[in-house]
Amino acid sequence: MAIAEQRTSPQAAQGSGEGNWHGIVLQTLKRNEISLIPYVPDRVLTPLIKNLHADPFFTTFATAREEEAVGIVSGAWMGGRRGAVLMQTSGFATLANVLASLAVPYQIPLIMFVSERGTLGEFNYGQSLVCRTMRPVLDSLALEHHTITRLDELEFITDRSIKQAVTTQAPVALILNPLLTGGKVFDK
Amino acid sequence: MNTRNTKVMNRFDVTSRLIAKLKHEEAVIGGIGNSNFDLWAAGHRPQNFYMLGSMGLAFPIALGVALAQPGRRVFALEGDGSLLMQLGALSTIAALKPKNLTMIVMDNGVYQITGAQPTPAAGIADIVAIAIGSGLANSAWAADEEDFERLVDEAMATTEPGLIAVRIDDKPGVGTTRRDPVQIRERFMHGLGVREPL
Numbered sequence: 001m002a003i004a005e006q007r008t009s010p011q012a013a014q015g016s017g018e019g020n021w022h023g024i025v026l027q028t029l030k031r032n033e034i035s036l037i038p039y040v041p042d043r044v045l046t047p048l049i050k051n052l053h054a055d056p057f058f059t060t061f062a063t064a065r066e067e068e069a070v071g072i073v074s075g076a077w078m079g080g081r082r083g084a085v086l087m088q089t090s091g092f093a094t095l096a097n098v099l100a101s102l103a104v105p106y107q108i109p110l111i112m113f114v115s116e117r118g119t120l121g122e123f124n125y126g127q128s129l130v131c132r133t134m135r136p137v138l139d140s141l142a143l144e145h146h147t148i149t150r151l152d153e154l155e156f157i158t159d160r161s162i163k164q165a166v167t168t169q170a171p172v173a174l175i176l177n178p179l180l181t182g183g184k185v186f187d188k
Numbered sequence: 189m190n191t192r193n194t195k196v197m198n199r200f201d202v203t204s205r206l207i208a209k210l211k212h213e214e215a216v217i218g219g220i221g222n223s224n225f226d227l228w229a230a231g232h233r234p235q236n237f238y239m240l241g242s243m244g245l246a247f248p249i250a251l252g253v254a255l256a257q258p259g260r261r262v263f264a265l266e267g268d269g270s271l272l273m274q275l276g277a278l279s280t281i282a283a284l285k286p287k288n289l290t291m292i293v294m295d296n297g298v299y300q301i302t303g304a305q306p307t308p309a310a311g312i313a314d315i316v317a318i319a320i321g322s323g324l325a326n327s328a329w330a331a332d333e334e335d336f337e338r339l340v341d342e343a344m345a346t347t348e349p350g351l352i353a354v355r356i357d358d359k360p361g362v363g364t365t366r367r368d369p370v371q372i373r374e375r376f377m378h379g380l381g382v383r384e385p386l
Contacts, residue, residue, distance in 0.1 A: 038280075061280070061283065062280075063248075064276020064277065064279065064280060065274070065276055067245065067248075067274075068248045068274055069248075070242075070248075071247075071248030071249045071252065071277075072248045072249070072251050072252040072280075073252060074245075074252060075217070075248065075250060075251060075254075075255075075256070076252035076255055076256040077256075078249075078252070078253060078256075078373060078376055078377050079253040079255075079256025080256050083252070097241070098241075098242045100241070101240065101241020101242045102242040102245065105240070105370070106369045106370065107369075107373060
């Protein structure tokens with residue numbers, strides 16, 4: 001059997017066009033003065049990460065773990081600089097402790113973008129299982145979260161959620177569904 | 189310098205020596221447990237932040253503060269057990285090269301607060317060697333209290349991130365931080381000039 005490759009589907013168009021999901025996310029971050037972007041990479045997020053790196057407005061860098069990224073943007077917020085963390089579903093699953101012991105009790109407007117794996121064509125059983133833990137964890141802490149499936153709703157949800165997080169000093173998770181991004185599909 | 193040649197110091201004493209040197213509203217992040225208890229006991233400052241959870245994140249939080257306020261010097265106090273949870277953060281900091289961040293590791297080789305069980309690294313791993321291997325060339329063991337103060341003085345003037353490791357005894361923290369996370373965060377933001385009180 002040939003070595004299986006994992007590719008993003010055609011819907012996840014590359015390029016920096018502002019009509020793309022990742023172009024909208026980038027512009028909305030910029031408009032809300034969110035300039036510090038630590039991330040743990042994900043295939044689907046690649047065009048967003050690439051364009052963030054290319055834009056000098058943003059300080060974009062990889063961290064070794066997602067909770068490390070949460071610590072960094074929490075410190076930055078307290079120092080007066082806004083940030084957001086990019087991750088994959090499985091990375092979110094490592095965050096329960098830092099959400100419950102830092103972001104929520106200290107009232108930090110932690111902005112999380114989660115590329116959703118584990119649904120709508122997942123090929124890795126473990127990913128589909130860990131995905132099922134995400135919303136129960138968010139709900140157990142009564143955290144605001146939205147699953148974004150439509151391009152025409154992306155800017156509204158993202159912009160309003162960022163503003164709400166900042167003004168109410170509460171975390172928010174924006175879950176980027178495969179219906180929006182194309183997701184990751186198994187190709188032979 | 190090898191850890192075995194260093195004097196065993198005391199966390200509260202070393203923390204107090206650091207605080208006594210801060211004259212320019214430097215930020216100090218106190219890691220979970222005894223690290224922030226002794227920071228609290230050394231005398232509250234508006235620029236102190238005390239961690240009541242999120243073990244291992246003192247250096248990442250300090251990095252965020254340092255990136256947000258490049259004109260302010262930032263110190264972070266972390267235990268060896270906490271640092272072991274987040275060794276990758278050392279490489280992240282080495283890669284970003286903040287000019288204003290100094291990390292201090294209080295190494296007693298035990299999880300003092302949970303019953304003084306030895307860490308997996310106790311007597312095995314060298315924290316300064318790990319830091320240097322992670323890309324933080326400006327890392328050193330403090331030989332004694334005087335050497336610690338000298339290293340802090342150097343850190344005040346340096347333009348690269350640095351790490352100071354201190355071998356400490358197994359005494360518990362001297363004080364106990366008031367466990368009021370919202371007030372801790374809010375007052376820290378006032379201390380950093382980000383917000384005004386109501």
